[in-house]
Amino acid sequence: MKALVLAGGYATRLHPVTLEASKPLLKVNGRPIVDYVLDGIETLGDVDTTYVVTNAKFFQDYAAWAKNQQRRFDVVPLNDGTTSNADRLGAIGDIQFAIEMQSIDDDLLVVGGDNLFDFSLRPLRDLQRQTGRSVLGCYDVGSLDLVSLYSEVHIEKGLVSSFVEKPDTPTSPLIGILCYALRRQDLPLVRRYLREERSPDKAGHLIQWMRTVTEVAAYVFEGRWIDIGTRAELERAEKQWSGRV
Template identity: 30%
Template sequence: MKALVLAGGSGTRLRPITHTSAKQLVPVANKPVLFYGLEAIAAAGVREIGIVVGSTHAEIEAAVGDGSRFGVEVTYLRQEAPLGLAHAVLIAREFLGEDDFVMYLGDNFIVGGINGVIERFVRDRPAAQIMLTQVANPSQFGVAELDGDGRVVALEEKPRRPKSDLALVGVYLFTSAVHEAVGELKPSWRHELEITDAIQWLIDHDHRVESSVISGYWKDTGNVADMLEVNRLVLESVETRIEGSVDAASELIGRVVVEPGAVIERSRIVGPAIVGGGASIRDSYVGPFTSIAADCVVAGSEIEYSIVLPRASITGVRRIESSLIGHDVVVTPAPSMPRAHRLVLGDHSQVQISS
């Protein structure tokens, strides 16, 4: 079996962060989301992975390399534009050959890995196997309609009027039968080749499509709220590890990770939290569920339930929470007079100001 990992999306829901960074490389607990997926695939015994990349290919290729750090062999497949999940299968045809494969969306996060679903697929070998979960906003996902016996009878991508609340989780398993289905597709109303249409083609042509409704944790980390929630979940499982410098005037409470080269001075950190290598925390409070990345500075400030990306600086700010702060961002207080906010914001930014 092979794996096809999709990492070519533009990440419009995470702008402006994704104007300068691949959405699959935005970190949770100081590790890119994409890496969690690659680790799950490797843990399931899959060794050949094709990664579909787009305009951010250089950044992703630099981060992942040849795959040896994950114990896999990686082949990069260029997609000229994000033209749909089925289009990714189309351009990967030569890489996939006649092998069965698992397709994994690179910005998805699934607790518990995918070993069980792959074992079931290998045992039963349907033409396609999908994972479903109940969601509150099905119109934002591919949606499955089941009959009274729980069989998949229809699929629709981001329907305006969903027929169920069962969304497709970003993990699909296929035999080579899917290639015929993909070859028959026409672009949808979204001008994309939809994987839901390919699976529907298999159903309509009497191929067996299996599904399972998962009750465990799954997130499509496409927006800030979901990123923060996944960060919280991952930090829940960290164990205390102090490899940087913590002075006697500082207090660490609960499970806190201080990576090599980090310096904590006259500060209070309440875990679970992680402070990346080379970061400096001075005269500050870092609250639970916060990830401070490498080479950041937090001085005379308070921050909680947030993700701070590398080399950001937060100085003299009274309180920050529920925030995603990008690479090399500088956050400082405004002058006391005149009382005004001074903002330099990229396109699609969101700001909440306490007045």
């Protein structure tokens, strides 16, 4: 299995902090956020290479960071060639960029580089193997009001039956998080999605579409999870991971 960490965005909501630093390299309790992501990837046990796709602006920062990584797998930064938010490839564009650039022909774990969590990813991989399907990682945020900030997921018989980005009137506290175990056979669907001139930006739109052309399984994680998109979320993460709350 290969893993792909998405770190190619420009995090405009965190400006000015992210004008000079990539968001996944910001520190929480003394460690870059992306270090925690790699900790999670190590729990899978069968990943041989983890690609970290970033942009031209921050590529050298990731190259320096990767040299100091001592993991069970190779850590390989990729430069998607973009230099600003205006010419970004988008999350789905970066997934396809990595697949093409590295000729990936293997099951692929895709994780957002700004997702901070403390749970094992092994059950996601186990379910992918057991079902033979791609698997969406889900999380119960415990509040319908919060669901409107993310994506609403409904599950029936272990499969994603509905996926809606930022719903107006959600009825389920389950959201889809940027943590997907994509089976090798489904990787060509990323290119097909983009060829049909669909939005390359939000990764959730890929899953929203994929479930209409193939069955996608779902796994609900338990533990701590924060999608760091604002200064308030970064501060909350620092408090939680440093044990101050």
